[in-house]
Amino acid sequence: MIYLDHAAATPVDRRVLEAMEPYFAEKFYNPSAAYLPAKEVSADYEAAKATIAHAIGAKASDLVITAGATEANNLAFTCLKPREYPSFSERSLAPVVTGIGRSVFATSANMLLERGHSSRLLYLVTEHDSVRRVAEQYGGEAIGVLPNGLIDLEELKRKITDETELISVSLANNELGTIQPLAEVARIIREVKLERMKRGLKRQLLLHSDASQALNLLDINVARLGVDLMTLNAAKVYGPKGVGALYVSHEAKLSPLTYGGGQENGLRSGTENVPGVIGFAEAVRMAKEHLNGNRKKYAAWRKILLSELQGYELINKQHALDSFVVLCYNDVDAERLVFLLEEKGVYVATGAACAASKGVKSHVLKAIGLTNEQIAGSLRLTVGETNTEEQIYEAAKIINGVIEGEYDRCSG
Amino acid sequence: MIYLDHAAATPVDRRVLEAMEPYFAEKFYNPSAAYLPAKEVSADYEAAKATIAHAIGAKASDLVITAGATEANNLAFTCLKPREYPSFSERSLAPVVTGIGRSVFATSANMLLERGHSSRLLYLVTEHDSVRRVAEQYGGEAIGVLPNGLIDLEELKRKITDETELISVSLANNELGTIQPLAEVARIIREVKLERMKRGLKRQLLLHSDASQALNLLDINVARLGVDLMTLNAAKVYGPKGVGALYVSHEAKLSPLTYGGGQENGLRSGTENVPGVIGFAEAVRMAKEHLNGNRKKYAAWRKILLSELQGYELINKQHALDSFVVLCYNDVDAERLVFLLEEKGVYVATGAACAASKGVKSHVLKAIGLTNEQIAGSLRLTVGETNTEEQIYEAAKIINGVIEGEYDRCSG
Numbered sequence: 001m002i003y004l005d006h007a008a009a010t011p012v013d014r015r016v017l018e019a020m021e022p023y024f025a026e027k028f029y030n031p032s033a034a035y036l037p038a039k040e041v042s043a044d045y046e047a048a049k050a051t052i053a054h055a056i057g058a059k060a061s062d063l064v065i066t067a068g069a070t071e072a073n074n075l076a077f078t079c080l081k082p083r084e085y086p087s088f089s090e091r092s093l094a095p096v097v098t099g100i101g102r103s104v105f106a107t108s109a110n111m112l113l114e115r116g117h118s119s120r121l122l123y124l125v126t127e128h129d130s131v132r133r134v135a136e137q138y139g140g141e142a143i144g145v146l147p148n149g150l151i152d153l154e155e156l157k158r159k160i161t162d163e164t165e166l167i168s169v170s171l172a173n174n175e176l177g178t179i180q181p182l183a184e185v186a187r188i189i190r191e192v193k194l195e196r197m198k199r200g201l202k203r204q205l206l207l208h209s210d211a212s213q214a215l216n217l218l219d220i221n222v223a224r225l226g227v228d229l230m231t232l233n234a235a236k237v238y239g240p241k242g243v244g245a246l247y248v249s250h251e252a253k254l255s256p257l258t259y260g261g262g263q264e265n266g267l268r269s270g271t272e273n274v275p276g277v278i279g280f281a282e283a284v285r286m287a288k289e290h291l292n293g294n295r296k297k298y299a300a301w302r303k304i305l306l307s308e309l310q311g312y313e314l315i316n317k318q319h320a321l322d323s324f325v326v327l328c329y330n331d332v333d334a335e336r337l338v339f340l341l342e343e344k345g346v347y348v349a350t351g352a353a354c355a356a357s358k359g360v361k362s363h364v365l366k367a368i369g370l371t372n373e374q375i376a377g378s379l380r381l382t383v384g385e386t387n388t389e390e391q392i393y394e395a396a397k398i399i400n401g402v403i404e405g406e407y408d409r410c411s412g
Numbered sequence: 413m414i415y416l417d418h419a420a421a422t423p424v425d426r427r428v429l430e431a432m433e434p435y436f437a438e439k440f441y442n443p444s445a446a447y448l449p450a451k452e453v454s455a456d457y458e459a460a461k462a463t464i465a466h467a468i469g470a471k472a473s474d475l476v477i478t479a480g481a482t483e484a485n486n487l488a489f490t491c492l493k494p495r496e497y498p499s500f501s502e503r504s505l506a507p508v509v510t511g512i513g514r515s516v517f518a519t520s521a522n523m524l525l526e527r528g529h530s531s532r533l534l535y536l537v538t539e540h541d542s543v544r545r546v547a548e549q550y551g552g553e554a555i556g557v558l559p560n561g562l563i564d565l566e567e568l569k570r571k572i573t574d575e576t577e578l579i580s581v582s583l584a585n586n587e588l589g590t591i592q593p594l595a596e597v598a599r600i601i602r603e604v605k606l607e608r609m610k611r612g613l614k615r616q617l618l619l620h621s622d623a624s625q626a627l628n629l630l631d632i633n634v635a636r637l638g639v640d641l642m643t644l645n646a647a648k649v650y651g652p653k654g655v656g657a658l659y660v661s662h663e664a665k666l667s668p669l670t671y672g673g674g675q676e677n678g679l680r681s682g683t684e685n686v687p688g689v690i691g692f693a694e695a696v697r698m699a700k701e702h703l704n705g706n707r708k709k710y711a712a713w714r715k716i717l718l719s720e721l722q723g724y725e726l727i728n729k730q731h732a733l734d735s736f737v738v739l740c741y742n743d744v745d746a747e748r749l750v751f752l753l754e755e756k757g758v759y760v761a762t763g764a765a766c767a768a769s770k771g772v773k774s775h776v777l778k779a780i781g782l783t784n785e786q787i788a789g790s791l792r793l794t795v796g797e798t799n800t801e802e803q804i805y806e807a808a809k810i811i812n813g814v815i816e817g818e819y820d821r822c823s824g
């Protein structure tokens with residue numbers, strides 16, 4: 001088996017699971033309980049949060065632990081809630097889910113029309129659904145990308161108005177691996193804020209970034225990147241599923257998504273997922289320890305894939321995470337390829353897993369200007385810790401074989 | 413060590429952990445991915461949901477998996493969101509959390525004044541914070557309890573108006589273990605609905621119940637109980653922390669708390685916590701299998717405690733789960749008792765863990781009419797699977813000794 005879909009899911013590392021294990025059955029106490037063993041669990045939990053925070057140059061108290069990146073992204077956008085004038089109405093924008101089967105989403109365009117003024121929220125058109133769908137709830141406006149997948153900074157500058165309060169740009173895209181120039185976006189934001197200050201306009205302007213895909217591949221420091229809100233995800237970096245975090249700077253004022261016992265500074269109630277956070281911390285520690293080694297290894301594997309594979313067009317040519325290879329084959333149905341490769345024990349993706357499962361064409365590949373035919377022939381290969389160099393060569397051979405077979409079938 | 417705080421947290425059972433383990437590092441695939449091993453994981457996940465649902469007489473598609481009971485309670489209350497006329501405004505009611513340290517909650521009283529009509533939501537005054545705090549967000553009105561902890565059904569009947577849409581009553585209270593007469597509440601609701609129908613008034617009237625504490629101690633069937641929404645929690649029944657579920661009947665129309673990839677029928681986006689749900693299902697399976705045995709065992713232990721312990725006043729005399737013994741000692745500070753017992757290896761609680769950790773006096777004990785002094789001297793002992801009969805005798809001896817010491821100290 002050769003798994004080349006590490007952007008969709010990563011296995012929990014052995015050391016992560018070992019770190020978690022004592023917290024399932026032995027140190028299982030409720031961190032809020034009054035007796036010493038519970039207080040020790042609480043201290044371990046806080047120490048784990050500090051480890052995660054430290055890895056991005058923050059403090060434990062700057063983090064809100066969530067059930068994953070989706071919740072963290074949703075929580076980040078609540079900075080748009082406590083507003084003086086009525087531009088966001090939960091009542092009219094909330095999609096109604098009938099029974100629990102069908103959901104109807106209001107569109108961002110409709111809301112803009114209704115509200116008749118420019119948007120408080122700008123987000124990159126290539127963002128993951130957990131940003132896009134939330135952005136639509138807030139009537140957000142999309143910023144386009146250049147054909148290389150990078151944010152169109154000129155469009156960003158044009159679209160920032162006095163109404164703008166939040167800009168959301170992922171650190172690395174989940175379909176292409178494209179690394180966005182966040183520090184540059186932060187610089188633009190600083191200029192706007194300075195200019196607003198001169199005019200006496202007091203309005204927040206925050207930068208949010210979903211860094212789910214990047215934590216084990218880029219050196220992330222919230223101050224250097226200039227972000228106010230940042231989403232992290234354990235499950236993409238060999239940590240457990242169901243755990244994520246939101247970094248929250250002192251400038252960002254959030255509202256809870258859920259209410260209850262007041263855990264996580266009142267922003268995220270519920271008994272703490274102690275084993276999950278202990279595992280997350282170990283995953284982050286490992287990610288940081290092996291950052292440079294992994295990058296070199298993945299860059300070498302990317303090179304091997306690009307030289308060994310045949311007859312493809314490379315889509316993510318530049319600015320991509322080393323672990324991402326996105327290809328396109330002419331006149332080939334990628335969904336069929338996934339199936340044929342699966343039969344030979346090679347697991348790859350056609351796009352984001354959640355989009356793919358719904359048969360939706362990738363909005364990311366569309367945004368960078370690919371034709372429908374190119375999109376239909378696109379494969380995403382994401383290498384990772386389950387792979388070896390030998391596997392990479394083997395995968396290239398298998399993919400070449402399957403592609404040849406497909407071309408023979410079509411011409412035959 | 414004798415752990416008598418099973419209402420605060422339970423250890424993950426060995427068999428639960430064994431069931432989860434393959435899903436951390438082997439069957440780690442994203443359930444939304446297109447290749448076979450991922451589809452197998454997806455099938456296992458759905459089967460686990462079916463097991464959980466089956467235990468309460470429901471189908472897998474009736475469940476929304478959440479990160480725990482708090483999120484499930486919050487999600488349940490979204491049935492109040494899609495309303496035609498403006499009685500709930502997210503903008504004005506959302507508490508603003510400044511930085512991430514301080515939070516300001518709007519009070520239910522203020523909201524009622526602002527809105528100038530009776531409440532759409534009734535909830536039991538003794539509910540857990542994860543119901544109470546959400547209820548306050550929606551301007552909910554509390555229903556009192558009788559001195560025995562049971563819902564005041566007459567007050568409930570009086571408070572139901574044409575505006576009422578949701579009634580939230582936990583199946584068993586988390587501080588007293590009081591089992592509420594849910595079927596009776598459901599009967600009252602049916603009568604009101606029938607009467608409304610006759611008058612042509614089309615307005616939902618739903619019954620929500622937080623069953624977190626009861627899943628392994630009561631035979632729960634959603635149809636028999638007559639609930640439309642029910643909250644379940646893995647972490648209270650020897651399953652993993654960070655996993656819960658909301659049962660949603662076809663009558664209940666909810667809005668998502670978070671948006672994203674559209675998992676859980678669009679109501680709860682985010683990559684599924686597969687190991688967590690597998691573990692939850694195993695915990696539920698075990699709970700059902702050992703239901704009668706456990707009840708008998710815990711009832712016997714409760715009897716032992718009541719006969720061996722000395723000089724106490726029993727608070728939860730009737731209608732309580734067999735595992736709950738809530739006591740009160742005159743002129744003794746229960747917080748000091750927790751500390752003294754901890755030193756002798758006996759772990760008990762003074763109230764709900766999250767309330768206790770904030771030094772807040774129990775609203776539950778207050779609601780059943782206890783004086784401040786009684787509340788200050790109250791202990792909650794909750795037995796469970798970590799205990800043996802020998803431990804129960806031993807715990808009673810240790811508690812008696814500590815109490816004697818305290819009385820000696822005071823009189824000495």
